[in-house]
Amino acid sequence: MEILVCVKRVPDTAENEFELNSAGNDLDRDDLVYSVNEWDNYAVEEAIQIVDNVGGNVTVVTVGDDESEEVLRREMAMGANNGILLSDDAFEGADGKGIATILKAEVEKGNYDLILTGAQADEGAGQVGGMLAAMLDYPYASLVNKVEVDGDAAIKVGREIEGGNQEMNELDLPCVLSIQTGINEPRYVGIRGIRKVAKLEIPVKGASDLGLDAATVGDAAAKVKRVDYFVPDMGDGAEMLDGSTDEIIAQLIERIKSKGGLA
Template identity: 80%
Template sequence: MEILVCVKRVPDTAENEIEINSDGNDIERDDLVYSVNEWDNYAVEEAIQLVDEHGGSVTVITVGDEESEEVLRREMAMGAEKGILLDDDAFEGSDGRGIAAILKGAVEKGNYDLILTGAQADEGYAQVGGMLAAMLDYPYASLVNMIEPGDGKLKVGREIEGGNQEVNEIELPCVLSIQTGINEPRYVGIRGIRKVASVDIPTMGASDLGLDAGSVGEGAARVKRIDYFVPEMGEGAEMLEGSTEEIIDKLIELLKSKGGIK
């Protein structure tokens, strides 16, 4: 089974204090610590487990600049065989539809049985996987937390409202968006990262993918970010400060004093 996993380099919320920039149109990105998107990490682990059990290979792919190579190399150290970087000035400012169009061009350059994405990325739109499937005219399932391969098909479980499980059969090739909790991503050590440090990662631009540069990027984006703001504190709201442990203790005491817990 040839599997392509779409990954993204995002700010690590555990390592950063996220603030809005002075223009109010984005977060302040200077000096941020970046890592792989959490949902994508589960998708890569699931791909590796499927290949370990059923054979094939795993390729990781990302749309980004040269700094995004670090995310590809991390996932290759995890066990993916190959990485592909989609990097072009024309891609900058693409919305979800543009990202999906870029990925579609790369998918069509390969021969993949299964394409995996994380359920959502840093902005939480959860749209690229579904758009990519629609552009490819492939079957699609979202919030997948179980995959069982069959003969040219997959049995997939989906997390639905109320904590219930929905099980479907889906034909290959297909696109699946992976939910956290489907597995436990393996630890990536320094030795593994060093092992892939010098592996060549091909870079593809718009012309390599057969894309009109004007069809993607900021100029072609149908969704544009207008404003970022911090919601005003409502009447009676109280902000808890301190370490995570201190905030938890304060919250428990507040809940007890308000009669929320005993």
């Protein structure tokens, strides 16, 4: 089975103190520490486990600048067979649809049975997987927390739905899945593994390589633009409730009653 996993280089929330840029429309990214998106790690681990069981190859792909290559090498050290960097000045400022358009062009250059993405990335939109599937006209499932390979033509997937319930579906291949955290335990990547892939060649593809018109992706084509980015002001009168869960619930009920919210 040929599996393509879409990954992203994002700011590491454990290693950074975030500040806004001077324009107030993004983070100040000059000195941030980056790592692979957490959700994507689970997608890569799931792809590796599938290939371990049924055979095939795992390719990781990312849209970004030269520094995004480190994310690909990290996932290759984890066990992915190949990496592809999609990088072009024309891609800068792309919104979710633009990223999905770029990824679609790469998918169509290959012969993949399964495309995986993380359920969401750093901006929390959770939209690229669904857009990519729609553009490819492939079956799609989101919030996937279980995958069962059932032959060469279909797979069974479990989804987390409202109320903590589990939903099982059968999807024809090829298809796109957005993987939820907790589906597995991503394996540890050691220094030896990183050194092993340090000199492997990673192809870099731009708009012309993918057959894309630069005007259809990037900032010029983006229909969604961030116009403001701010930290909410601290509210007045906030009160922290202490105690066990039952004690906090009891206190909360009393306060709601005192405000006329409960009879």
